[in-house]
Amino acid sequence: MSASLNIPERLRRLRSHAWLRTLVAEHHLRVEDLIWPLFVQEGEGLSTPIEGLPGVVRLSIDRLVEAAKEAASLGIPAIALFPVVPVEKKSDDAREAVNPDNLVHRAIRAVKKAVPEIGVIGDVALDPYTTHGHDGLIDSDGDIANDATVAVLAKQAVALAQAGCDIVAPSDMMDGRVAAIRAELDAHGLAKTVILSYAAKYASAFYGPFRAAVGSKKSVPLDKRTYQMNPANYREALREVALDVAEGADMVMVKPGLLYLDVLSRVKDSCDLPVFAYHVSGEYAMLKAAASAGMLDEKAATLETLLAFKRAGADAILTYAARDVARWLQSK
Secondary structure: OOOOOOOOOOHHHHHOOHHHHHHOOOOOOOHHHEEEEEEEEOOOOOEEEOOOOOOOEEEEHHHHHHHHHHHHHHOOOEEEEEEOOOHHHOEOOOHHHHOOOOHHHHHHHHHHHHOOOOEEEEEEOOOOOEOOOOOOOEOOOOOEOHHHHHHHHHHHHHHHHHHOOOEEEEOOOOOOHHHHHHHHHHHOOOOOOEEEEEEEEEOOHHHHHHHHHHOOOOOOOOOHHHOOEOOOOOHHHHHHHHHHHHHOOOEEEEEOOHHHHHHHHHHHHHOOOOEEEEEOHHHHHHHHHHHHOOOOOHHHHHHHHHHHHHHHOOOEEEEOOHHHHHHHHHHO
């Protein structure tokens, strides 16, 4: 054996035992960091698998309530609801989005009645409700009408809050929507309702499985890149965040998460609000596909991925793996 090196610092000393690695870990992933996105559909007793999203299902309201109870029992603090709107209720003007008795509003009321302690996040967006699958109304020139869309989004946010939603989350990327939503909520006596803004939502190729899940694939040749962010830009994300903070957002989101950890880190450094990240459907599906092919250890790879979100600055993470992760963390 060769002579010992004269090294003043040996960093491996702090890696020598599992308990010591835990003790000196700079970041931790907790069940309390997780938000579970759930898809709700019409019907009863239904749990329909979603092609392209292994382990994820569309749930009828009764089954959704069961899932919410399970989430609460696991310590998951909140769920995010996304409706699968029947085709016959879609329209060019997305009128079903503000129907007080629509699918998602009935689902919110059922969940809050059965599991009042769990937080419910409602998606403020028109794409599940439009016949064309876009996040806004289309004007006579064939473009997304920003201001007209914002007016509907503000009404949708009020309807969600009146149904019992704790957090409304505008994900549309229209200009000025946070200010309009805050004003409309306050005008209706809903000042306690939290706004989680999808402040930096990119026009990503990784949303495909989600769009299939809610049935919002585009049916007109309009480009979502006219309102969602260019993946090439991060300074623009900081401008978007600053505007939403000034308009009254309580929390901000970066979406997607895994491919935009640099943006997430810069956003966290730039504002004092809680910053969330969305582990989107395509990112989740890649892990599942690699694991099913024997290329990755699913548990280890998923936990490492979500820890990367935390390291980059995420205060909370929306992930379809939330239930599995909660179980893994509890068993650990």
